[in-house]
Amino acid sequence: MDFQKYLECNFKYEEPIFAEELKQKLNANPNTIRQYLKKATDSGVIVRYALKNGIYYKPNPNALFRSSLNLYDVIKKKYLFDQNTNRIGYITGLSFANELRLTTQNALAYEIVTNRETMRSRKVLYGKNTVFLKKPRFRVNNANYKLLQVFDLVSNFELYCDVTMEESMEKILDYLKDVKISKGRIKKMLIFLSRERSVIYLQE
Structure with missing residues (x-):
């Protein structure tokens, strides 16, 4: 060969x-x-x-500087997508709160929820970089990952976010704009979660 x-x-x-x-x-x-x-x-x-x-x-021979491999690309391929580019995981915690601009805190480690993890929580080191892996409550797929991602965030809202739930609602709803659930229903779920801090069952 x-x-x-x-x-x-x-x-x-x-x-x-x-x-x-x-x-x-x-x-x-x-x-x-x-x-x-x-x-x-x-x-x-x-x-x-x-x-x-x-x-x-494979190093890029045309790279302006020394060719290298980005840690995020490793995480993306290993934990977020399968070989057919189907979604199997998502980033959570401070990194996701930063993505939505709901905090000014900087994430010191990646927190990943992925179907490839069988333990409730596990730490993996990539050199000096820490990646925390978590087993999902519900199997992650293309249709539900954004909702699971947001529900995790809301369940730990005070820990990760610097703004109020009311101030963050517009940004969260904008992130979920392509999810096939009405804004009204999503808003009710988020308000329920923010009050009860409980888990909502998601149909796969």
Whole structure:
């Protein structure tokens, strides 16, 4: 098998390449994959990701500065989407509150809820960067991830947000504008959550 050709045809520059992913796609044993990866690394076709074993990427020869791999891209591919680009997870906590501009606090770590996690909560290190993984209460999919994301935020609103629920409502509703539930129903759910801090059942 021409492994280097396979890498060239199936992965973009600076896209995370997981050893485990290659083992599944090529239906090869771990020793064979390790040999392929070592040869490709030695020849400079791919580069080892410095922050975590088992992750590689193709360096961009046209990069203005030294080609590298972004941690968010690793998280996105490993925890947020499956191989068919279906949603399997979402970012929560301070990072999400920052995205909605509901806080001025800076997140010191990523908090991720993902179908790929089986434990209630677990810490994973990528070099000096911390990623907290959480098992979802309900299985995450394309249709429900935004609602789950918002409900997690509202359930811990005082912990993450610097503004009141009333001040944040417009931004939250704007984030949910493409969700196929009426604004009125969403608003009622958010108000209920903010008062009761309880979990609402979501139909998948």
